[in-house]
Structure formats: C-alpha cells, structure tokens
Amino acid sequence: MQTQAKTSISFVKGLSFCLVCLWLLIAAFPFVWSFWGSFKVQSDFFSKADWMYALWGTNTIKETGSAFTSSGYYGAWIIKGFWKNFTNTGIVVFFTVLISLTIGTLGGYALARSGFRYAFWILMAALIFRAMPHITLVSGYLLPFFEWNIWGYLPTTIIVLVAMNQPFTLWMLHSFFLNVPKDLDESAMIDGCNRFQAFRYVVVPVMWPGVITAGLFSFLLAYNDFTVTVMLLSEDNETIIPAINSFLGTTQVEGKVMYAVAAVVSVTAPILVLVLFFQRQIVSGLTAGAVKG
C-alpha cells in the first residue's frame, strides 16, 4: 500500500515536472530562436531547404563568409533609421514615467492620508480603464486632436499615455502608502516638520519600493503601446512599435525581412534586461491587485 501511494505521488510529480519543462520550452524557445536567427541571412532564417540551415548558417557562410552577420541590425538601425524611432520611444517613455510617477506619488500620498475612502473609486476608474479597449478611447481623441492641430506630436501622445496609465499608478501607490504607517509622518510633524517636510524627509526615503514597481508598469505600458502611438503619431515621430509595423509592409516587398527581425530582437532586449533585474517588483506588481483583494 505504502509503496503504491508513493509511486503514484512521484508519478504525479513527474507529470507536473514534465508540464513545467514543456511550458518553459514553449515560453523561451521563440526568443532564443529569433535571437539566434537574427544573425543569419534570410535564406537561412526562412529556409526552404532544411531548417537546420538556420542553426549552422549554411547560406550565411556562403553569402558573408562567416556564420554570423549583423547585416540585419545594420539595415534596421542605420539604413532604415531605427535609431530615430528608438530616440522617440526614449522620450515618450521617460516623460510618461516621470509625469505619472510625480502625480501618482503626490496624489497617492494625499489620498492615502486624507482618511476618506477613495480607494474604491480609484480602483473602479483603474478597472474601467483596463477594461476599455484603448482603441475605443483613441477613436474619441482622434478627431478633436486633428481639429486642434496637435495630432502627430510626441507631447500629445505622452499626455494620452499618462492619462491611460494614471488610474492604475494612482491606485497602486495609494495602496502602497496605506501600508506606510501613519505614525511615521505624524511623529515627524510632532517634531516640528510641516506636512511637506514630513513627506520629503520621512516618507520619500521609504517609498522607493512602491515607486519602482509603479514605474516599471508605467514603463511597460508606454514602451509596449501600439494602439495609441500608431494612431496619434505622424510618420516622422513614430516610436519603435508602430515603426516595426510599418517595416513589415516595406521590408516584405524588398525581401529584407531580416531588418524587421533584427528590429524585433532589439526591441525585446531591453525588456529582457528589465525582467532580469526587477523580477521581484514585477511579480509583486502583477499580483498586487489579487492578493490585496
């Protein structure tokens, strides 16, 4: 009896272990494959003859003399001017994160200390914003923006992204500040600080974990956004994601799909680094809503 129970447990264990391995493979393989393939020529990455070509780079050696080529990256970054889009993304992401964190920290702190239960309403607003497909909001913005002649510029996009991001950031920081004990800033105020000094010298030093988590999610939203940027930016001001989309059309025709592959890998790399360094914060952010209810 005992042994039978044991084998059945280890069987279940083995099965779930296999499942996890399979999932990890499915999750990681596309990235590894594209990264490896981005250093090959097109006839290897999309091999008609034999998929092993992509591994060894048979045609890449034939065409360039080496098993690895950076021609895709050269084409994307220099010839197609991808660096410009990258700069645009940098600007948009930087200001979106900066503005939403500033409003989020000040507002979140104020709401958390005001005593009234705003939490529900902020949560509702965050929820509604998450529920709404962004494109429905963009379709409302588009015509007024055309009329006011502010369509196509980076600041307009930044404002819209901040607006979409704000309820979530505000809610996240609000619940974070609720966990910072009130006694902390009250004792500072008894010691003669005013409200602002208490915030500056007592709360600011302890708020970084929450701010980093909220900042990461603002970053991801601004960096990953396609819907807003593709509709609201003119071609000169495109950020990377819509730029890749427009790559698709042109590169397919020119037979330069590798440019797009290289661009895609370049876009993924920062996210990879981000997850590597901030895994703990991202996990806590993703689960924040669930665990706190």
Place this chain on the structure above:
Amino acid sequence: MILFIALPIISAFVQSLFIQHEQVLIVSQNCGPFGCSEVTSIDFEKTIKLRQDAPLGKYNGINTYLNRSHLAFAEVGNAWSASETLVDFFNEVFNLPLYGALAFTLTYTAVVTPLVLILGFAIAIGVNGLPNIMKGPSIFVSLLPHLVTPLVGSLILFWMVDGDGIIGATIKLIFNDPDLSLKASTALTWTMLIVYGIWHTLPFSFIVFYAGLQTVPFETLEAALIDGATKWQRTIYVVIPHLVPLISFVTIMLLMDNFRVFEPIVSFSAEAHARSLSWIIYNDLRESGNPLYGSAGATSILTIIGIAFLLLPVLIRTWQDFKLKGH
C-alpha cells in the same frame, strides 16, 4: 482623470451620430454639335470647404448604428426569413462585419480564458514543487511572453509559423502536405491566434496563482495529510477553495484583456480570416485620407456596451462587497 475617460467616450458617441460628407456634385450640360449630354463632376473646392466647415460631417442620428456594417437589423431580418436552417442563418449573419468580429472576439475570449486558467494553475503547482534553486529562473522565463510587446511577441511567432519558418515547415512535414499554410484557412488562423493568446496570457494567471499558493496555510495542508488525503484530494479540497478569490480576479482580468484582442491580428496579417472588434475600429480610422469617424465611433460605443455586459456581474459584486465593508 475622469476628464480623460469621459471625454473620449462622449466624443466617440457624438462622432457616431454623424456621417462623413458626400462629395459635392455639379451637374453641367455639355453641349456639342451632336446634342447635349449631362455631365456629373465633383466640385473639389466645395467638398473641401464643406469638410472644413463641419469636420464632424452631417448629422445622421442613429442610422450609423443600424447600417450594414454595424447592427444591421435589416440584413439580419432578411437572413432570418431567407435562410432555411439555423446554420444558414448564422453563416449569413457572420458575414456581416460587426457580427463576424463579435463571433471571433467571443470565441477567442471563451476559448483562451478557461484554458489559461487551468494551464496556469497546473504550471503554478508544478513550479511550486520544483527545488528552490530552479524556481527563480523558471519564473523569469515564464514572465517573458507576457511582458514582451504583444505586437513583437506575435511577430516572432508569426515568423516561426511562416511556410518557411521552423514550425510552419515542421507542420508541413508532419502532414506531408507542401501546400499547407496556416494563414490560408479560417479555422487554422483562428487556432493560431488562440494559441498565441494562450502563450501571451498564461504567465499572468501562472504568476498570480503561484503567489496565491505561497499563502495556503501549512497547518490545513498538514491536517489534511494526517487525515489521509492524497495529494490530489488536498489540491481539490484545500488549495482550490483557498484560491477562489484569486480565480475570480484572474478571470476578470483575462476577460478584459482577451475581449480587446487586437495586436496579434495586425502582426499575423490575419484580417482576411479573423477580425476583432478592436481591429474594425482601427481599420475605420485608418481608412486612408478619409477616416470613417462615425463608423469607428459607433463600433466603439457598441464595444463599450459589450464590455459593460461582460463585466456587469463583477461590478455589482464589487459594489456589494464595498457596501458590506462600509457598514
């Protein structure tokens, strides 16, 4: 904040009541030696002026909602009376743009959501059973598909299932059919998009369940073990009841995310076979030179109503909880 939520919705609603201007036509008589003929031409100047004066277009009332590309009551009615069987009727109806998109969006949501819930839970239990040293790296790898840009993630998969890409070529080999293309048939395109959807959203449900598993009280598990419960029974009777609030949270999030499926359709270029509601709006707005604001606005409003229906039960429950806590 409310400004930014409410205004675009109102703006979309107002736009949806209008329709773009028709071109101004001039009918002139062209008389030649062989008699006169009437020639109709477009007066570009007047058309442009009209569009500038009233950019919204002319008032169309609720008609945009009723026309063929939206609710299309007339067409549905016709289809109902014309078709003999229910299958015929549905075929007719799903050829209409809005209903076709609705069908895809709902199928996608209905298939992806439960699968992601179940698989995410299974993987969370699996990872929880791993030795500690492997947990960190496996969580790292698992997070990637969720955090990578949807457009980029689906592009990576798209290239792999391409006829010459690694998965596409393998499938061809397995079925021994050199003409097989995942992009050519509707059923395969839908499957492809759904597989992508699962790949993309699975990490979210996994990570939430995994965090939940850490909070399962050890004493209860031990008590169940002493009472002779097998691992399976412990999972069903102890772990799952503990995770019920999480399950409902993940379900809401998944429903919302899946309902607005959009990017994969763009990067898979799947619009010939699968369109979602978001994609229709995007397409209306992209109509080169002359965006169909009215049509996009109407679809937006209908989508918002759809989401409201989907989330109504949840909202009511949250509100009740809130009031319960308040008193």
